[in-house]
Every structure is written in C-alpha cells, then in structure tokens.
Amino acid sequence: MVKAMRAGTRIAFTPFRLDPQESCLWRRNKRIPLSATDTAILAYLVSRAGRLVTRDELLAALWPDVAVTPGVVKVRVRRLRRTLGDRAARPRFIETVHGRGYRFIARISEPSSVPSDLPVRSAGRDSAGHPGGPHAASVDGDTLRHLCRAARNAIRRRAPHEAIAIAHRALPLLSSLTDAGERAAAEQELRITLGRLELVRRACNAPEVAANYARLRALCDERPEDPSVLPGLVSLARFELHRAEIRTAQELAARVHQLAEQGRHRDLAGAHTLLGAVEFNAGRLASADAHLARALSLYDAEQSHALGTAYGENVEVPLQGYRAVVLWYRGFPQRALQASRTALATARALGLPAPMAFALGMAAWLHRLRGEADVAGAFATELGAVASDAGFPFWLAQATFERGWAVAARGDTDEGRALMQDGLDRYRATGARLYEVGDHVALLDVVAGASAEHGAAIDELITSVARTGQLHDESALHRLRAEWLLRRGDDEAATASFERAIAVAAAQGAKPLERRARAGLHRIRPHRLVRGQR
Numbered sequence: 001m002v003k004a005m006r007a008g009t010r011i012a013f014t015p016f017r018l019d020p021q022e023s024c025l026w027r028r029n030k031r032i033p034l035s036a037t038d039t040a041i042l043a044y045l046v047s048r049a050g051r052l053v054t055r056d057e058l059l060a061a062l063w064p065d066v067a068v069t070p071g072v073v074k075v076r077v078r079r080l081r082r083t084l085g086d087r088a089a090r091p092r093f094i095e096t097v098h099g100r101g102y103r104f105i106a107r108i109s110e111p112s113s114v115p116s117d118l119p120v121r122s123a124g125r126d127s128a129g130h131p132g133g134p135h136a137a138s139v140d141g142d143t144l145r146h147l148c149r150a151a152r153n154a155i156r157r158r159a160p161h162e163a164i165a166i167a168h169r170a171l172p173l174l175s176s177l178t179d180a181g182e183r184a185a186a187e188q189e190l191r192i193t194l195g196r197l198e199l200v201r202r203a204c205n206a207p208e209v210a211a212n213y214a215r216l217r218a219l220c221d222e223r224p225e226d227p228s229v230l231p232g233l234v235s236l237a238r239f240e241l242h243r244a245e246i247r248t249a250q251e252l253a254a255r256v257h258q259l260a261e262q263g264r265h266r267d268l269a270g271a272h273t274l275l276g277a278v279e280f281n282a283g284r285l286a287s288a289d290a291h292l293a294r295a296l297s298l299y300d301a302e303q304s305h306a307l308g309t310a311y312g313e314n315v316e317v318p319l320q321g322y323r324a325v326v327l328w329y330r331g332f333p334q335r336a337l338q339a340s341r342t343a344l345a346t347a348r349a350l351g352l353p354a355p356m357a358f359a360l361g362m363a364a365w366l367h368r369l370r371g372e373a374d375v376a377g378a379f380a381t382e383l384g385a386v387a388s389d390a391g392f393p394f395w396l397a398q399a400t401f402e403r404g405w406a407v408a409a410r411g412d413t414d415e416g417r418a419l420m421q422d423g424l425d426r427y428r429a430t431g432a433r434l435y436e437v438g439d440h441v442a443l444l445d446v447v448a449g450a451s452a453e454h455g456a457a458i459d460e461l462i463t464s465v466a467r468t469g470q471l472h473d474e475s476a477l478h479r480l481r482a483e484w485l486l487r488r489g490d491d492e493a494a495t496a497s498f499e500r501a502i503a504v505a506a507a508q509g510a511k512p513l514e515r516r517a518r519a520g521l522h523r524i525r526p527h528r529l530v531r532g533q534r
Helices: 036-047 055-062 070-084 136-156 159-174 178-199 208-224 226-244 246-261 265-283 287-299 302-311 316-329 333-350 353-369 371-388 393-409 413-429 437-446 451-466 474-485 493-507 511-522 525-534
Strands: 011-013 018-019 024-027 030-033 094-097 101-102
Touching: 011 030, 011 036, 011 226, 018 036, 018 451, 036 055, 036 070, 036 101, 055 070, 070 094, 070 136, 136 159, 136 178, 159 353, 178 208, 178 226, 208 226, 226 265, 226 353, 246 265, 265 287, 265 316, 302 437, 316 333, 316 353, 316 511, 333 353, 333 413, 353 393, 353 413, 371 393, 393 437, 413 437, 413 511, 437 451, 451 474, 474 511, 493 525, 511 525
Parallel strands: none
Antiparallel strands: 011 018, 018 024, 024 030, 094 101
C-alpha cells in the first residue's frame, strides 16, 4: 500500500540522495531511475539504518498480501548493489547478514529527513490496496518472471520441493502479464513444472493435482498444432498412464509423436519411449517393442543429460526399464535382464531420485516375473529407501508390495501376503492405478482360493481392464479365473477360460503367459481322469 510522504522529502547518504516519491536516486545532478519495488526495498532498509532487517520482515512489509519467495528479495538487493556500485564482499551500503537478512550500514547525512515509521510501497497494490495500481502490472510481472526462473533454478539445484512451492506462489500472479501469449506460456511452464514434480510426490487423486492437469489440458487444447505444447502433452500423457487410463494416454501420446515428427527431432526419442510405455500397457507388445527400439536408435545421451538437469528426469532410464518388461513378456528373458541392468546403471550414474526409483521399481518387477525372490527383495528394499528419502508415496507403496512378494516366495506366505496387501492398499490410496492389475495378479497367485469372493475379484479385474484398455495382463487374469474354476470343480468352464487365456496371449505375443496358460490346460485331463476313477 502506498502512503504519501511529505513533499520534497529526500534521504541522503553520500554520494546519493534517495527520492522515494519519484522512485529514483540522485548522484549530484544525475538522476538514476529505480523500479517501484527497488525503491521500496531501499527506502525500508535506509529507514532502519544500522538495524538488521530479516528477509521475512521485508517480505511481510513489501508483499503483505502476495506469496513470494525470499529469492525475490535476494535478486532485488543484488540489483540495488549494482546501482549503488556496492559489493557484497566489501559492502559500503547494504551488508548481508548470512542466513538472516540485510543491514544498511552507510551514514545517513540527513537523519531528520528519515521518519522512523517511513511508509513503503507494497509491491503490486494500488493506493487502496487493490491489485492493478499504477505499478502493479510491471512489479508483479517482474516478480512472476523471476519466480519462473527461480523454479527452473531450483530444479537444476535438485530442490524439487522448493520448485513446487515457487510455482504455486507464481500462479496467482499470472494476471499481471498483459501479453496473452506470454501469460499462456508462463502458465504452461508453471503447470508442467507442478505436473512433472508432483506426479511422483503427491496423490494422483488430490483435488489440486487433478485441477492442475485439467487446466494444463485446456491450455494444450487451445493450441493443438503448436509445437510449444508438446511438453504439456507429455506431462498429461504420463498422468493418464499413471492412472491407468490407457486409451486417454494413447490419444495424448499420439499427439506428442505427431508434433515431434513435425519438426522437433530431439523430442522423437522421448515420444517413442512414451508410445512404447502406452502400447505395452495396452497389450500391443510388438508395437511397444518397435517404438522402444526406434527410441533407442534416436537416443541422444547429451540431450537426455540436459533433460535430467532441467527436470530431474531422463530418457534412457524409462526407455530401458520398459524394454526390460516388454522383452520378458515377449519371451526374451536374457535381453530383458540386460536392458534392466542398463537402466539401473544409467540411473546410478545420474544420481537423481526419480530415475533411480523408476529403475529399481522396474527391476523388482522384472525379477518377480522371473521368480527370483532374493534379487527382487533386494531391489525392493533399496527402492523403499530411495522412495522414503525422496518422498515418493506410490514407489514406497510398491516397494512394500514387492518385498511382500519376495517374503511369500521364500515360504512365509502369511507375512508375505499381509505385506503385499498393505502395499497394494497404500498404492491405491495414492490414486495411482498403473501397477494395480499386475500387483493383483501376483497377489492372487500367492493367495489361491476357491471362494466366491476370490472369483468376484478376478471378474472385477477383467471388467476393469476392458474399460481402461490396460490389457497386458489380460491373459493372466483369464488364467487365474480358469484356475479358480478348476478348484471349484467346473472343468468345462475352466477349459474355456484357459483357452481364452491362450488366445489372448498368442495374439499379444506374450509367450511366457501363453506357456503358463497351456500348462494349466494340460493339467485338466489328468484332473478329469482322477475324478472319473473316483
């Protein structure tokens, strides 16, 4: 809020005179203009010369109704020092008290001109305290641009929680940008930042997370042919994949691929990786393998490293992680193992928590598919530690599930089953659904039952995958249904379900699933013979 000082009041400190009314400094007869915010900061410090002014105090005085990061003050003070010809290492005017704030140390030449209750301009407010005063647009616009830069820098410094907080502070200032194009670009950048960083750190079903993605979708749909929306579409596709909304993810991934092919070759490896992940979950294994192979041929290590620096992510880790499970499902276990090792080695070299968690999660899954309890359990334990340190709730839940499977596979079925159920329940609580079907398949294999509830659970999963399009475990679900029917003595219905499982697996090219279903079908004849003898 701006309150008038008495006309003509100037504050002198050799060789400058500060004129808060005119937002400028005078050095002899030379006028040095200042922004409204810089004037307010300098006036506040000068009015309290010799006293420590904390960053929190400055924020509360200058931005009482706007949430801004302390980094804004740091940048403004740095700019004031340049204007004054001051140096942080050997200050003559503004001294930094590290970790606390600032102190104005120059002698005031006219102390009588500096009232102790010097009013200051509150950034981004008019004289009535409302947004949109004469300086509001320029001040808030500068602040918003600074916050966007600060969010990028926080990501580069591997401070994701700081970046998230900055992005949330910046969003309310979007209206300060009068240029519609600049405003849309800034909003898209902020919402992509939130989307990418919150995807593994917050529940998918949190209202504010869903609202952020809904707004990002609207921004991308406003300019469907604009290549600049490609990162937003990637973020949206990953969100829908996370929720196991495979058909929606497929639509978004196809748009990503189309835009990437139109002129952004550097994005093609990521686009094919995304399509590979979607196609795998849709049960189209040959297509998934082809997309991932294409991504591998386009992969640029330098660009992937830049992505890791910019977003804490990487292309090669998801590419190789998904290749591992696709190759296993297609019947190439050794090639799958090599891809998983590459993903892990790349993630360890990067030292970034998100790729590391992904590589460990996919490795635990692969070794569970291979039936290797000790290795799967070791990766699950490491995943739990990474997820706990980084604050990744769904990876922490998945680590619990994988540890449970390993415990059950070693022979302690009751404890293992309890851990698996706990992990699955916690995973569902995050709103994530991507691994839910596969986890249920593993749990139902451990907890083989003949009850009606057991069969209803299988039928519910079959209905669910038909709705979402997540079909890579469809064959396993029909096999489980066949085994349930067999335990209930319904050989004819079991035969039909086994045959359905075999047909689905053969159509998908899922050789291990086809072999297991055929083995189950072959068990029916001896089973019938024993029944006849009885």
